[in-house]
Amino acid sequence: MLRAGGVAWSAHRLDAAEVAGSNPARPTLIIAEKNDAAKRIAFALDRSYKKLSFDGIPVYTGLWNSIKIYVIPARGHLYTLKTDVGDLSLFPVLDVEWVPVADDKYVTKLLDVIKKFIKEASEIIIACDYDIEGETIGYNIVKYNGGFEKIVKRAKFSTLTVEELKQSFNSLLTREKWLMADAGRTRHYIDFIWGISLSRLLMNEVRQGTGKRLSLSIGRVQGPTLIEIYNRESEINSYVPKPYWKFKAIGELRGQEFELSGPSLKSVDEVERAKKLKGKYGKVVFFDKDIEEIKPPYPFNLSDLQKEAYRLFGIQPWESLSILEKLYLRALISYPRTSSQKLPPTINYRSILSKLGQRYKEAGNVSRPHPVEGPIDDPAHPAIYPTGELQPLTGSEYKLYDLVARRFISSFYRNVRVAKKYMKVKADGFDLEADGAAVIDKGWLEVYPFREIREKSIPDAAVGEEVLIKDVNVELTFTKPPSRYTPSSLLEWMETNEIGTKATRADIIKTLYKRGYIRGNRIEITELGFSVARYFSFSQIITLEMTRKLEKSLENIEFGKTYPGEILNESARFLIEELKNAKYSEEMVELTKKYLAAGTGQSLGKCPVCGKGDLVLHISQAGKRYLKCNVCGASAPLPRKGKLVSAKKSCSYCGWPLIKRGGWVFCPNPNCPSSKLKNA
């Protein structure tokens, strides 16, 4: 039986009836996305709200406009896609349905509670995050628990401040069509059928060629991202540097020495000619000076903020998203999953600036009535901005909050003003140039000091004036291969190529790491990643164009320009066709064998049983890893995933060699007394 804070469910129903007795209206159910959001919503609607607990499920209750409300937090997606086609050799898989997240007792209890509250309620309000994922979460909960027999409304808000939440619940949206949910559900469906079908194709290929059952996977967006990393890796590994000479000179004019840059020199002959300029005179052929006005940077959208956090603090994109979500749930910043670079006046600029003034004195020195904005808009949410609420913060939370607050203030600041000069000098057939820059007003750099303007002094000049070349410096240099991607630059590549969404890109990169396809902060592709990417780039199943086209179609669903059925059919047809054309790649199998060889066959230490043999890493047909002595056959199971290396120590209980996986050191011996001690 369900219990509310020690009170049985039936007793709770009596309580609801009591409320109904004093007010004929039946209660309103509000579905929030997370617990913190639920608590804030309850507080905003009724400051004296109460927390109930049904079998460990928190439910917040209070009165709003004299109607009893119950706010129940979901825990992200409570429904997921599943197929009954269990045979791994069968693909494409198109037979898919939404089911509750399996093997999660909490979700089962939560759905049980929600179902009962939905039955009781006269009205349901979906108050999950106002975006595709949030709406999909709320829509699925309502749909699969009979909620659409009731009145269902949508709350739209970008911050969890009391003021905005109240405003949002006083102007709830009614929906004829749930377009965001349609777009979200279609995206999940397409990602699922592509992911499962391509992964099965891949695993079958490897199994046919190697006889091994490897757990491999690839997704619709991961595919082109991995192929891009593979292309970069190929460019780096096949790179031949080109020699050239950097050419600098010191000029003197009107008593001032300054630096001149020459063109890149391509041969020893040119170098000799350039060196002879020393002591000669060149002529000024062009001179100009101007004041450059540099506008403040645009307000942050998610990807701009992720890139800046990585550039300044080395915070990975997925870490920054997680921190930003925490700041949002504490009502310190607006909703972070946004593409917008615009801040509408409805957020009340003055009020926020005035509150921020308690911590940032610069907030009192702004000069623009409206912020400088970028070109990108997002119909769901404005750019990320601080709400003005202040709380003590430390570490990365402080760094990111500070960045958001300073960027917001700076968008109202005056321009940076830089005095610029440019001079062109002709000397013995060489074109030399000099640039000068001096900051005359720091402007927004006073509050957002994360940009550098290099100051350099050069004299004024007039065309025809002579410049003495006092010194010449040539330096042999070699061109460099393209840089490896970092998580941040890869995110930028995904954004530029319009694949994935602002909310999913960072997670897609993280998944590539988790699957062992890439490694390092300066991203390198692993042997396994290389073979998978090589296979898909060869078979042409996943292409950037196809992925981009699907993204566009999914976006069109959200804006009512197309129907989910149309896109699902098109996508399924395309998948079936492409899978028919997939070719068996012997090269990929060979590469995978090499990968397997790298992982398996290595000795992880001496066998303590016979004292003679080595404990060698093996992989079973079923893909399970185990250690086996190559002399006496003693064996031990190993974790299925993760790179395993010798910890170069022996277990103090049983003498077996200790194994290291990441930061975890363990004894592989299944009969080790240490594991019995742990279990005792």
Add this chain to the structure above:
Amino acid sequence: MPKQQAKKCLVCGSYSEEGLLCFKHRTAAKSLTEGYKYWKEAFNISFNEYLKEVRKRSETGTWVKEIIDYVITSNDFNILLETG
């Protein structure tokens, strides 16, 4: 259908889809032959000297270094014509 005899890359022994070099070393061979003109222009050096100089550079790609090692050891310059 019986499988064809697997072709092996002369440089690394990996499977090669076509010719005597695998994908990696075929790509590297192409870059290497294309790069010579810049070094010839800069230093007026022979192809052999070029290979030695490129091998020394840290900017040079791993696959390029591998094929240079093969060419120098085997004296098989013709392999560089295997650029697909």
